[in-house]
Amino acid sequence: MARTLWPVLLASAVGLLPFTVFSTYLVPIADEAGSSVAAMGGLRGLGGLAALLVGTALAPVIDRVPKEWAAAGALVALGASAALGASGDFLLLAAFCLLVGASTAVLNPALTAAAADRFGTGKAAGRAATLVTATTSMTAMLAAPVIALPALFWGWQGDLLGVTVVSLLLAAVFVARRRRADPDGEAVAHGPRLGYLASFKALAAVRGAVPVLLIGFLRTAVFMGYLSYLAAFYEERFDLDAGLFAFVWTLSGASFFVSNLLTGRLTNSAEPRFGTERMLAAGLVAALVSVVGFYFTHWLPLALAMTALHAASHAVVAACVVSLIVRRCGTTLRGSALSLNAAGQSLGVFAGAALGGAGLGLAGYPGTAVVFGALVVAALGAAVPVLRGAPKAGDV
Structure with missing residues (x-):
């Protein structure tokens, strides 16, 4: 199961990295932006607000498009947000927080649903979904030391640019896998397609x-x-x-x-x-x-x-x-x-x-x-x- 889902598991780990970098290097990021730590830390709340609004508004949409397309789009947005954050500018860091929250609000459910869809509707689907959440929890525990070592060589900006590169590569993987599974692009969802309010x-x-x-x-x-x-x-x-x-x-x-x-x-x-x-x-x-x-x-x-x-x-x-x-x-x-x-x-x-x-x-x-x-x-x-x-x- 892990071999089949490796892009999904890796993407779920990458989704945690931007805010982990932001939290770990909050002080130098604030210094780079010419801001106080309190003001810079307050920007983190923008991500949660964006995740709440986007996650609620786009909830029905995730089932109306292929999960791989949704994940790929979210990864592109995540990569763009990391690139904006690497600039060190206060306004761009605010945009970084908003965009990370919005992109992960789509990325996480799309990845979990995509993993479950690979194994149908039974207990194997539930196990696949919980494997994604377990990977996320493991990454949350290990992310700080993982990003700290590379940062010794290229700084926190390099960490964020690295997230950009990996996110875009993973987006390409999801697009390629979807095209191989559905070359004509006709299969959108299993079962009837429901309207937004429906x-x-x-x-x-x-x-x-x-x-x-x-x-x-x-x-x-x-x-x-x-x-x-x-x-x-x-x-x-x-x-x-x-x-x-x-x-x-x-x-x-x-x-x-x-x-x-x-x-x-x-x-x-x-x-x-x-x-x-x-x-x-x-x-x-x-x-x-x-x-x-x-x-x-x-x-x-x-x-x-x-x-x-x-x-x-x-x-x-x-x-x-x-x-x-x-x-x-x-x-x-x-x-x-x-x-x-x-x-x-x-x-x-x-x-x-x-x-x-x-x-x-x-x-x-x-x-x-x-x-x-x-x-x-x-x-x-x-x-x-x-x-x-x-x-x-x-x-x-």
């Missing part, structure tokens, strides 16, 4: 689709909000400096990657021991226990265990959400659903950080625990109709 209505009618998308949003809000204040918590409670906290970050990232990969395999195996819906509920329960317990622990080993458990539980939920979307929405709607899921995640990043900060400001870390715990409880509530709609004779 796609939203059809998606709302899919069993459990709306609750699953809501769970994806709430899960992201909890996890990304939790990560926003993770370093501050470890520094305040356990006096860990940035160097030692890097190990905590690695623990969290490794836990997420391994759990995401294994969950994708287990829930999409030929004879799974546990249904995907039950795994989803179990992951949410573990997330609730770990996020609330984390903020009340004062023993470092227990805090580290909670950190690993929390990351692993979110990986379980994320893999189950993608698997359910892919298997329940079919080839005619999965691109739209995955695009809305990605847009919900963009919104979740902002909501989680804002709500977590409000809880922290009002009642300290216990307040943060209450806020994130309440969001997980809401996700458990959304999981009830998903569990009720689960197939009785095996997970479908």
Whole structure:
């Protein structure tokens, strides 16, 4: 499966690199642009806003065109954005953030849907989709050191120009593969072609689709909000400096990657021991226990265990959400659903950080625990109709 999907997996990794370079080299980038770090860092929010708007607006369109064309177009836009960012100009860096957010809003769901389409509508499709998300999580963990080594030779500008080159090459690969698969360019989508508004209505009618998308949003809000204040918590409670906290970050990232990969395999195996819906509920329960317990622990080993458990539980939920979307929405709607899921995640990043900060400001870390715990409880509530709609004779 990995050999078949290698361009998809590589493209999913490349999609993370522009903002990773931006975050890693924020200080020298701000110096180059003659801006403050605060002002430059604020531009990152433009990418999330663009991802939310573009992902929602273009959700039905992804299923109306070949996924490879959508991915190729997004890669070209991503490459152009990286080239703009390499200029170091403040206005062009603002355009860079907007364009990266917009391009990844199309790229990520197109890649996930394309991977699933290669293997039909069954469990193999769900496994292919979760393989893409697992690759993305692994890249998020390893991207910083990967880009840091080349930057020693050509600087952060060289990293961005390298992203431009790789993105354009991958776009050409997707175009070539699509032409070989469909030389006449006639096959656009499997099944009937739905209109723009009809796609939203059809998606709302899919069993459990709306609750699953809501769970994806709430899960992201909890996890990304939790990560926003993770370093501050470890520094305040356990006096860990940035160097030692890097190990905590690695623990969290490794836990997420391994759990995401294994969950994708287990829930999409030929004879799974546990249904995907039950795994989803179990992951949410573990997330609730770990996020609330984390903020009340004062023993470092227990805090580290909670950190690993929390990351692993979110990986379980994320893999189950993608698997359910892919298997329940079919080839005619999965691109739209995955695009809305990605847009919900963009919104979740902002909501989680804002709500977590409000809880922290009002009642300290216990307040943060209450806020994130309440969001997980809401996700458990959304999981009830998903569990009720689960197939009785095996997970479908």
